[in-house]
Amino acid sequence: MKKYGLIGFPLTHSFSKSYFSEKFRREGITDCQYDLYELPEIQSFPALLVKEPELVGLNVTIPYKQQVIPYLDRLDPACKEIGAVNCIKITPLELIGYNTDYFGFKTSLSNWIGEERPGALILGTGGASRAVAQALKDLHMPFLRISRSPRPDSKTTRTYDALAASPQLVQSYPLIINTTPVGTYPHTADLPPIPVSLFGPDQWYYDLVYNPEETRLMQEAAKRGAKTKNGLEMLHLQAEAAWDIWNEGN
Template sequence: MKKFGLIGYPLTHSFSKKYFTEKFEREGKTWCQYELYEIPDIQAFPSVLAKEPLLMGLNVTIPYKEQVIPFLDRLNPACEAIGAVNCIKVSPTELVGYNTDYFGFKTSLLAWLGEERPPALVLGTGGASKAVAQALKDLHISYLKVSRSPEPNSIDTIDYKVLREKRELMQEYPLVINTTPLGTFPKTEAMPDIPLEFLNAGHWLYDLVYNPTTTALMREAAARGAKTKNGLEMLHLQAEAAWEIWNE
């Protein structure tokens, strides 16, 4: 038996177990199993490994994409540049961190934008945001991050109050990317505090949330003419990239 799984907290919103279980059934991989490891604190991570000697790979989700790094033996160089981990390859000798969010986001964004490269507002500054920012850099797309609590004197991050006061920013950055979990099931009506009235047909709204498939933010953006996309394709792409890493 080969075991794989997901660590995070909470995991009620996760599609990973369903995705991989169906993949294993569809491809006849009867020797593979995928489990959820909901841990309330990252300090419980070593106990998961101790109890599961057959583990070969793990996905990592909120809130541990950065917190898990000190527990790893090394990071893949690309992952090290991002500073967040969402995939761990487990072997008897080491734990290696990777970031497949980067691949999933970049690939799906390129397919969606086509030849367009609009400047982006990145909502949130967590682990997913770091992967998104690296992808935007590599695509030569300028961006500005929006956070509830930006670092003092930050040159690339503002808070939501500034965004509401300097509303011209909504026009200067027509690509809006939500990397926060706001709007995820079961709190589906939550959304980032942006000035929705300034969204229009010239905007692109990419919400990394995938459950529900149409978030409240996407619904509001679409009502104002904006193009919208959820994070489901990104999820599939990053999952397949993780599978390749675990089995290379």
């Protein structure tokens, strides 16, 4: 039995197990199993590999997309440039890190905006934001990162306070992308600290959260005429990309 799974903490928000279990059923794949491996700390990762010797592939979610890197033998070149891992291929000889968030987001965004190239504000500075930033670079779209804390060494980062005080930023960067887990089930009432008054018919709001399918901030943005999209298509695209990586050469 080939085993696949997801590591992260917590995993109450994950659709991965149901997605892959349904894929196995639909495609008649009977020799594979997908499980959730909730790790309270990344230091437990080596013990998991010893305990589950049949593991051949893992997805990685918050908060370990960067923390897992020291435990890997090498990174795919594109993943190395991004600096975050969300997919691990496990072979008898090595652990290889990949980033399929990049492919999933870039393809999903292109499907949504077509030929338009609006400037973007990226909410959050974690692992998912790195894949988003690389995708925007490759699509030749200008962007700023929005962080809770000031980063004086970064020319491309602003704080949420600065965003609230500068409505013109949203006019210059009308695509807003939430890469944080804020608003994810079960904390569906939570909002990223961005004034909803900034939204209007000229804005696009892409939320990487997919559970719930419509976050509270998506609802608030839509009320004000903004175009909205969740992360479900990105999830499907990155999951299939991971499946291809795990089974390449098999």
